[in-house]
Amino acid sequence: MNEIRCIYCLNHFDSTDITKEDFWPVSWHINKKQNTPKWIVPACYRCNQAFSKLDGKLLQYFGLTLNPKQGTFTHIAQKAVRAFKPSSARDDDKDKRCRQNNLNNLMNNIVPAAKIPKESVLPTFEPTTQYKGADGVLIARDDIIKFGEKLVRGVIYYFYKQYIEKTHCIETFIGGEEIEDQKAYDVNAAIEEMKGFSQHLDKYLNGLHTVSVYDLSSRSDVVALGIWEQLKMLAFIQPR
Numbered sequence: 001m002n003e004i005r006c007i008y009c010l011n012h013f014d015s016t017d018i019t020k021e022d023f024w025p026v027s028w029h030i031n032k033k034q035n036t037p038k039w040i041v042p043a044c045y046r047c048n049q050a051f052s053k054l055d056g057k058l059l060q061y062f063g064l065t066l067n068p069k070q071g072t073f074t075h076i077a078q079k080a081v082r083a084f085k086p087s088s089a090r091d092d093d094k095d096k097r098c099r100q101n102n103l104n105n106l107m108n109n110i111v112p113a114a115k116i117p118k119e120s121v122l123p124t125f126e127p128t129t130q131y132k133g134a135d136g137v138l139i140a141r142d143d144i145i146k147f148g149e150k151l152v153r154g155v156i157y158y159f160y161k162q163y164i165e166k167t168h169c170i171e172t173f174i175g176g177e178e179i180e181d182q183k184a185y186d187v188n189a190a191i192e193e194m195k196g197f198s199q200h201l202d203k204y205l206n207g208l209h210t211v212s213v214y215d216l217s218s219r220s221d222v223v224a225l226g227i228w229e230q231l232k233m234l235a236f237i238q239p240r
């Protein structure tokens with residue numbers, strides 16, 4: 001029997017126990033058109049389930065920040081709002097309870113305008129003062145980083161057929177964050193700079209833009225991610 005490794009936990013599995021994971025989930029696609037290709041990678045059932053929970057949670061929160069009147073985002077924004085409305089539940093109590101829980105968690109994470117951290121605000125995740133007067137919702141940085149690392153493992157497997165082994169770590173930054181001591185070095189500038197490398201790979205799939213520079217012999221590989229051209233992340237893959 002063939003064995004396949006999961007790109008996330010790196011364990012070996014019988015091929016019948018491996019799932020086909022869309023690392024850029026269809027629910028995040030900004031264009032609902034049929035026939036959009038999928039970026040499929042191998043993942044074990046456990047990792048697939050764990051990430052689909054995380055994807056769902058983040059999509060609801062990010063969805064709330066989108067403008068439903070902006071055509072490409074309408075379906076995502078509306079779906080996010082419904083996820084917090086018990087009255088949108090299908091005719092079953094479990095679904096209703098689930099939406100009520102989402103709403104309770106959301107209310108616990110709302111912060112008044114004065115307490116919104118200035119350094120990182122969606123949609124751009126960069127410093128801003130333009131949301132005066134509006135309440136904010138806190139999203140855990142760890143969740144965003146986990147999601148980013150999942151995308152990076154997906155990109156490296158899908159385009160380079162490589163696993164990121166335990167000998168390496170992924171260090172991820174969110175747009176607007178400082179990269180080490182280089183205060184002037186932001187994620188956007190870094191992405192522009194990466195495009196100058198001859199071996200860079202620039203790929204786009206329905207809302208996810210990736211730019212990568214990957215070469216096993218180098219000390220540090222880089223993957224830049226642009227989600228809906230709004231949330232940008234930069235990940236360095238380095239030997240431990």
Ligand SMILES: [Zn+2]
Pocket residue numbers: 006007008009010011043044045046047048
């Ligand atoms: Zn796994």
